[in-house]
Amino acid sequence: xxxxxxxxxxxxxxxxxxxxxxxxxxxxxxxxxxxxxxxxxxxxxxxxxxxxxxxxxxxxxxxxxxxxxxxxxxxxxxxxxxxxxxxxxxxxxxxxxxxxxxxxxxxxxxxxxxxxxxxxxxxxxxxxxxxxxxxxxxxxxxxxxxxxxxxxxxxxxxxxxxxxxxxxxxxxxxxxxxxxxxxxxxxxxxxxxxxxxxxxxxxxxxxxxxxxxxxxxxxxxxxxxxxxxxxxxxxxxxxxxxxxxxxxxxxxxxxxxxxxxxxxxxxxxxxxxxxxxxxxxxxxxxxxxxxxxxxxxxxxxxxxxxxxxxxxxxxxxxxxxxxxxxxxxxxxxxxxxxxxxxx
Amino acid sequence: xxxxxxxxxxxxxxxxxxxxxxxxxxxxxxxxxxxxxxxxxxxxxxxxxxxxxxxxxxxxxxxxxxxxxxxxxxxxxxxxxxxxxxxxxxxxxxxxxxxxxxxxxxxxxxxxxxxxxxxxxxxxxxxxxxxxxxxxxxxxxxxxxxxxxxxxxxxxxxxxxxxxxxxxxxxxxxxxxxxxxxxxxxxxxxxxxxxxxxxxxxxxxxxxxxxxxxxxxxxxxxxxxxxxxxxxxxxxxxxxxxxxxxxxxxxxxxxxxxxxxxxxxxxxxxxxxxxxxxxxxxxxxxxxxxxxxxxxxxxxxxxxxxxxxxxxxxxxxxxxxxxxxxxxxxxxxxxxxxxxx
Numbered sequence: 001x002x003x004x005x006x007x008x009x010x011x012x013x014x015x016x017x018x019x020x021x022x023x024x025x026x027x028x029x030x031x032x033x034x035x036x037x038x039x040x041x042x043x044x045x046x047x048x049x050x051x052x053x054x055x056x057x058x059x060x061x062x063x064x065x066x067x068x069x070x071x072x073x074x075x076x077x078x079x080x081x082x083x084x085x086x087x088x089x090x091x092x093x094x095x096x097x098x099x100x101x102x103x104x105x106x107x108x109x110x111x112x113x114x115x116x117x118x119x120x121x122x123x124x125x126x127x128x129x130x131x132x133x134x135x136x137x138x139x140x141x142x143x144x145x146x147x148x149x150x151x152x153x154x155x156x157x158x159x160x161x162x163x164x165x166x167x168x169x170x171x172x173x174x175x176x177x178x179x180x181x182x183x184x185x186x187x188x189x190x191x192x193x194x195x196x197x198x199x200x201x202x203x204x205x206x207x208x209x210x211x212x213x214x215x216x217x218x219x220x221x222x223x224x225x226x227x228x229x230x231x232x233x234x235x236x237x238x239x240x241x242x243x244x245x246x247x248x249x250x251x252x253x254x255x256x257x258x259x260x261x262x263x264x265x266x267x268x269x270x271x272x273x274x275x276x277x278x279x280x281x282x283x284x285x286x287x288x289x290x291x292x293x294x295x296x297x298x299x300x301x302x303x304x305x306x307x308x309x310x311x312x313x314x315x316x317x318x319x320x321x322x323x324x325x326x327x328x329x330x331x332x333x334x335x336x337x338x339x340x341x342x343x
Numbered sequence: 344x345x346x347x348x349x350x351x352x353x354x355x356x357x358x359x360x361x362x363x364x365x366x367x368x369x370x371x372x373x374x375x376x377x378x379x380x381x382x383x384x385x386x387x388x389x390x391x392x393x394x395x396x397x398x399x400x401x402x403x404x405x406x407x408x409x410x411x412x413x414x415x416x417x418x419x420x421x422x423x424x425x426x427x428x429x430x431x432x433x434x435x436x437x438x439x440x441x442x443x444x445x446x447x448x449x450x451x452x453x454x455x456x457x458x459x460x461x462x463x464x465x466x467x468x469x470x471x472x473x474x475x476x477x478x479x480x481x482x483x484x485x486x487x488x489x490x491x492x493x494x495x496x497x498x499x500x501x502x503x504x505x506x507x508x509x510x511x512x513x514x515x516x517x518x519x520x521x522x523x524x525x526x527x528x529x530x531x532x533x534x535x536x537x538x539x540x541x542x543x544x545x546x547x548x549x550x551x552x553x554x555x556x557x558x559x560x561x562x563x564x565x566x567x568x569x570x571x572x573x574x575x576x577x578x579x580x581x582x583x584x585x586x587x588x589x590x591x592x593x594x595x596x597x598x599x600x601x602x603x604x605x606x607x608x609x610x611x612x613x614x615x616x617x618x619x620x621x622x623x624x625x626x627x628x629x630x631x632x633x634x635x636x637x638x639x640x641x642x643x644x645x646x647x648x649x650x651x652x653x654x655x656x657x658x659x660x661x662x663x664x665x666x667x668x669x670x671x672x673x674x675x676x677x678x679x680x681x682x683x684x
Contacts, residue, residue, distance in 0.1 A: 087506075087535075088531025088535070089529065090529075157550070158554065162554065189497040192499070192554060277539065300405050
């Protein structure tokens with residue numbers, strides 16, 4: 001994105017530069033004409049870029065729909081409510097319920113962990129951290145975002161998975177044994193590959209998005225607001241809760257949405273550690289699957305209706321992400337309105 | 344998004360593959376497909392390149408993908424572990440023959456159990472994969488292993504998450520020996536696994552079993568050996584306990600009736616014979632009968648001919664079983680009569 005912008009602005013400057021030279025030797029009207037031409041070219045370059053994005057998006061949607069059409073015709077709405085995933089049954093029965101469940105559950109758990117921790121880190125970095133430590137901690141967080149997801153997958157598989165299965169999972173299983181509902185949510189046996197492990201990895205992966213964006217927007221809060229609040233005797237918590245967060249709400253929610261988008265679509269790391277099993281069990285320590293993990297592990301060997309169903313899964317993820325983003329926009333609008341009324 | 348990247352990458356690979364086969368003087372032979380024979384194909388390709396200067400570019404992307412690529416004519420040959428039936432071959436104008444044979448072994452990671460010590464029957468293996476036998480101290484396992492002290496722990500079942508020829512042969516075997524498996528799950532490259540976790544590729548399953556305590560999985564024998572995994576012995580059709588060795592694989596292979604199978608469609612699981620390893624499998628090559636690039640096709644046939652003649656020992660070193668002489672003769676006649684060059 002950034003390099004593209006620079007590219008066009010350099011081109012524009014070159015345009016203007018040559019136009020100026022002309023203005024020196026030729027008449028004014030011609031120079032102005034050149035400026036106008038430059039402006040128009042710039043306008044069209046940017047407009048075409050924007051249209052290109054729309055075309056690409058439309059193309060992807062259309063090809064997904066075309067690819068998944070046989071599955072849509074075959075299964076209809078039952079695709080959404082069927083838990084069975086049996087590509088080699090006669091006839092094949094394919095349902096999206098368990099990957100949908102896995103996608104939503106892992107993202108929800110990941111966000112439940114990552115939002116408080118991520119915002120907490122950002123608050124610490126901007127409000128409480130000694131100045132000399134801000135840079136190293138901030139950079140460490142940003143480096144986390146740069147680690148390729150396959151590395152997270154391998155780390156989750158070889159180190160985090162065994163660690164969780166031998167320590168954290170047995171602890172929760174023993175703690176809630178016999179308790180209704182919680183007992184089955186945290187039901188055993190411990191597993192190296194599970195929905196819970198995948199959620200935890202996702203939480204670590206999306207943390208930098210939330211922290212980096214929150215930190216940047218927290219830094220935009222005018223110091224005078226904070227100083228005024230401290231001046232009337234607010235605690236740090238009160239300043240964060242009543243001044244910083246309301247002021248930066250839009251930006252923070254934007255960061256959270258970006259993180260959620262990544263969590264919903266993350267493929268490689270999740271495929272490594274989720275266990276790739278098309279079953280829905282009440283326990284979060286059981287293996288499961290997500291939409292992207294299912295596509296990644298089955299697409300190469302699929303054909304016919306199976307492949308078409310995987311395309312339909314892709315379409316579902318597309319729709320899911322779209323609705324999540326739309327819901328976020330709506331929420332922001334309503335928040336804005338409410339804030340407007342209060343003021 | 345990664346999914347689109349994968350498609351784009353596949354497209355690029357396909358494009359470069361077809362670009363490679365265009366020049367008249369064929370530089371590299373291109374093939375794609377099964378992961379099961381990849382170790383032996385790459386060893387052959389290495390030796391072949393040293394001898395003739397011609398290289399082989401084999402992408403081990405899975406049997407199903409290999410079939411797709413040869414149908415799309417983006418490669419000179421495809422490789423698959425699950426053979427195509429004769430009518431399908433005729434319909435698509437493909438020629439199929441077995442290239443080499445290998446074996447699939449159950450592998451376990453249980454404390455105190457050494458390689459070959461654990462004995463399983465096909466039916467028991469099916470019950471474990473059905474999720475009916477869930478603990479290592481189950482009486483059904485104890486009955487076959489009176490001397491072993493097995494832990495009181497849950498069995499962690501590992502299967503393939505990607506579609507695969509290894510899974511096809513494994514589930515084909517389970518369908519033959521376990522009636523409930525046949526009715527509930529059946530056979531296929533990707534089936535509806537009733538229990539366990541999925542891992543990608545033979546290497547994924549070996550990694551998972553090596554990593555997870557009290558687990559069981561199934562892999563191609565070479566992967567079990569390379570990763571020093573604990574394999575289990577199986578009870579074969581004759582009721583005898585057999586260890587996975589080249590001798591027991593060969594015993595199973597010797598039974599196969601290649602001469603009377605149209606399109607060489609033979610599945611080697613659950614073969615009779617006292618010494619036969621029950622999950623033996625052949626892996627197949629697919630080529631177009633009327634190739635678009637005749638020169639490349641001729642080069643590929645040269646490579647296969649060379650492999651049949653000189654590759655036997657190399658295959659055995661990697662614990663694959665070379666095709667018997669008589670079958671090779673038959674295949675060579677098929678080449679001359681069927682492939683137009």
